[in-house]
Structures are given as structure tokens and as C-alpha cells.
Amino acid sequence: MNAHTQYSRVVGSDGKTHYYLVPVEDFQRLLAHTKQDEQITIPNAVVKLHLLDELSVIAAWRTYLGLTQEEVAHRLNISQAAYCQMEKAKRPRQASRKRVAQALGLDEQQLSF
Template sequence: MNAPTNIQIINGPSGAPAFVVIPYDEYIASRTQGGNLIPNDVISRTVDGATPVRAWREHLGLTQTEVASRLGISQSAYAQQENSENLRKSSLEKMAAALGISQEQLDF
């Protein structure tokens, strides 16, 4: 079945897809809805056993010490929280702020 689409795929020199062109209104809609997306790298790390907090920290290239400093706690206290499967909502909000992401992006 060849359903009509509003996208255009532009191939690069190797013949592999390099760009996708979409209507501007669809682009704007995706930008406003995409604030809470979770990168594939973060999902992969959680599938491999990392907690969402650890997966995000590693994805962002941060050390435990850097995040602990942003939170105003020791590295060892942060490590305990990072490895916890059951963080309180207030803790998730603080962690998210320290990582520069939304709380919803940590709570999956």
C-alpha cells in the first residue's frame, strides 16, 4: 500500500537517508510536544540495568561528583540516591533540576 505522506526523504552521497523534510506546522507541533522525550541512549542504559537517574547522568556526560555538587550533597549520598529504585517525588524533582531535564523524563 502506498499511502500519501507529507514527508520527503533526501539521500546523501552514499545513498543512505541523510535528511527528512516535513511541513513546517508539523515541525512546530513536534517541537512543542517533544519537551519530555527520552533519548534512545537513556532507554538502552535502563534496559541494561541502570536506574533512570544514572542513565541520564551518563548520557549527559556528568560525574556523580558534579551532580552531587549541583544538589549540594556529598558524592556518596548522591550515589545512594542514584541507585535507589524508589525515589520520592521531591527527590526526583531535585534530581531532574540538577540534570537539566523534566521530572517526567526521570519517572518512566
């Protein structure tokens, strides 16, 4: 393979460009950049549980995911009572939010609204 790579474009029958041919390294760089720019989303049901049902954000997510406090506590390797305190905290510590987010399969930012 040559060190110099030509970028090519594919033009569809409608005259519009549809695809670009790029080196793998450039594609991976662009893909990583795209993932960084993805917006963090929160389902409406979680927002409702938090705002209307007055659950903490952590409790709203747990409820939305159909988990019990005991199940999440088990994932965190802590007691149910200790997890309950995390849910009740008005402003959980960042370290706690990070651990809970990992246990729930979420991005930490999803617990920070």
C-alpha cells in the same frame, strides 16, 4: 488600536492557507497551550543504559549527559555518597526526582519511566 480585532488569513499561491494574523494575547495563549501539550522525550541511549545496562533512570541520564556522580552531587549541594544513594534507590522519592531533574536540566517526567 481598535478594541475589535479582525482575524485575517494569508492564502499562498497554491491556494492553501499558510498564516493567520492574530492578536498578541491570543498568540501567547496558544503558545502556552502548545508548550503544555509537548511530549516529554527520552533519548534511545538513555533507555538502553536503563534497560540493557541495568542502570537506574537517574544514573542513565547522568551517564548520557557525561557527568560524574560528584558533579551532580555538587549541583545538588550534597555529598557524592548521598547522591549515590539517590541513584541506587529503586523508587526515588518525588522530591528527590524533582531536585535531580532540575540539577540535570530535565523535566521531572523524564526521570519517571
